[in-house]
Amino acid sequence: MSELKKTIATAVKDAMRAKEKARLGVLRMVQAEFKRIEVDERIELDDARVLVVLDKMLKQRKDSAQQFRDADRIDLAEQEESESAIIQEFLPAALSEDEVSAIIDEAIQNSGAESARDMGKVMALVKPQIQGRGDMGAVSQLVKAKLS
Known part of the structure; x- marks a missing residue:
């Protein structure tokens, strides 16, 4: 069983x-989601996969909270945000922008990426290092900007 x-x-x-x-x-x-994945895929989750699941659940909560705020349902938005805070406790500390930028630069150098076509190669190297520690959407935009 994974430590997380x-x-x-x-x-x-x-x-x-x-x-x-x-x-x-x-x-x-959270535990039910872990169990669902383990039963569906017939695997035992390791820490890396647990982080992916937690990150996905956190993103869902943040998106829902934003939609509730847009619809003036502050009570539901606050509930989603409180759930986000609990899930966030189990994720590692977020990376700073400088750290994310350094990881991206290293991945670009290691993959030999030269244009936006090579974005998949770079993201494949970056994602395992940043998963659960940063917003992958923002990271994707940063990679695209650096490759353009």
Whole structure:
């Protein structure tokens, strides 16, 4: 079992003991998503895949919160943001813009990329290093700008 999954399982137990219903609900939702993927794909999730799942769930919450704010449903937006905060606790610290830029520069150099056509090669090298630690949409835009 991956370390991140163990950490989340421990957090579930702690939330149960503390009777934190909202936190417990979010953590159980995360565990259910892990279980769904493991059953569907017949695999055991490792830390890298757990990060991908958490990152995806965080992005979904942020998108939903923005849509709720646009529709003047502040109550639902705040709920999504509180869920985001709980999920964020289990992701590694975010990278600074300089660190992201350095990773992209190194990937461009290592892949031999010269134009926007080679963006896939660069992203393949960058994504595992940045997953869960930065916004992949922003990273993609930065890579595109550097290759143009």
